[in-house]
């Protein structure tokens with residue numbers, strides 16, 4: 001029997017760890033076979049290649065090479081280039097992950113061509129429409145045929161938006177599949193310090209890991225400056241390791257804030273790839289971040305996380321995990337930081353079905369769904 005083709009889309013860094021276990025599970029399927037399209041939304045070696053190698057993701061079958069641009073330009077470029085791929089490949093399904101521009105762009109093209117769309121990590125809502133990702137989430141979920149969720153709140157969000165319950169499947173968290181599969185291969189913080197020839201070396205368990213890249217935190221120079229000021233203060237008590245996203249690096253330069261931190265107290269690094277981040281996260285005393293994924297990874301690792309945002313689309317990391325949402329108010333950031341220094345922060349527990357088997361569950365649902373909805377071709 002001919003296997004049915006599942007066209008998987010990735011575009012930006014947070015997609016890579018989500019697609020890796022799905023690709024692996026599809027490669028083991030007896031009825032389905034993956035085809036990987038990379039949109040090229042992220043293209044730097046540090047933002048792409050290292051992840052493919054470390055996570056064992058096969059080379060994309062096609063790279064659309066779109067690169068950076070305004071939201072409209074980037075989304076439109078992905079759409080027009082992706083349409084050609086669908087015309088050539090005619091996959092049985094298009095599978096998208098997460099909430100980046102590549103996610104909505106490819107979902108929209110597929111659904112208008114009447115190719116069923118599968119959304120992995122659906123139903124997350126920050127209820128903050130100023131976040132581009134929130135728009136991407138809401139719209140992708142509305143046009144998806146099958147919606148896979150990571151936590152039970154996500155299903156309630158989808159039902160409120162009128163999505164039929166039969167399309168929703170609670171399967172767990174594919175990003176945690178990757179974390180569990182890779183944890184023993186993590187690169188220790190000490191090794192990362194050696195590899196970057198750092199002239200300051202912090203002790204495992206005695207540094208904070210910092211990441212910042214949300215437009216709401218880095219695009220406005222006054223917000224960025226106030227954040228960096230409180231982080232500089234914090235670094236006097238607990239040294240910080242700060243891998244800098246390209247967007248943030250550019251904004252720091254533009255705002256004239258390069259050299260803001262004391263290099264003895266803040267180790268500024270280029271973007272780190274997956275196994276380095278896993279080492280840096282798991283050995284940190286705490287993590288300070290505005291990332292979505294890191295809120296979940298720290299919950300899974302049991303490391304305290306301070307989220308420098310006003311809201312989260314991943315409330316389970318607060319209700320059950322180690323995450324505290326603090327926003328950008330310096331006083332609030334200091335208070336929660338001091339609490340964690342004093343008592344180690346919330347204990348937290350690992351959420352339901354974050355067990356390393358989400359991708360297997362997804363592929364099982366896809367196999368059944370395709371067998372039931374798309375009659376096999378005569379002679380196939």
Ligand code: UD1
Pocket residue numbers: 012013014041042043044047068069099100101102132133213245246247250
């Ligand atoms: C994107 C996602 C965001 C995700 C983040 C993780 C959207 C709307 N946003 O944001 O949800 O959390 O990725 O990284 O899809 N750049 C490079 N090299 C690269 C990629 C980007 O230098 O390989 C620079 C460019 O200056 C670019 C800027 O980073 O303009 C922003 O990149 P873009 O992909 O537009 O958004 P991110 O901020 O990375």
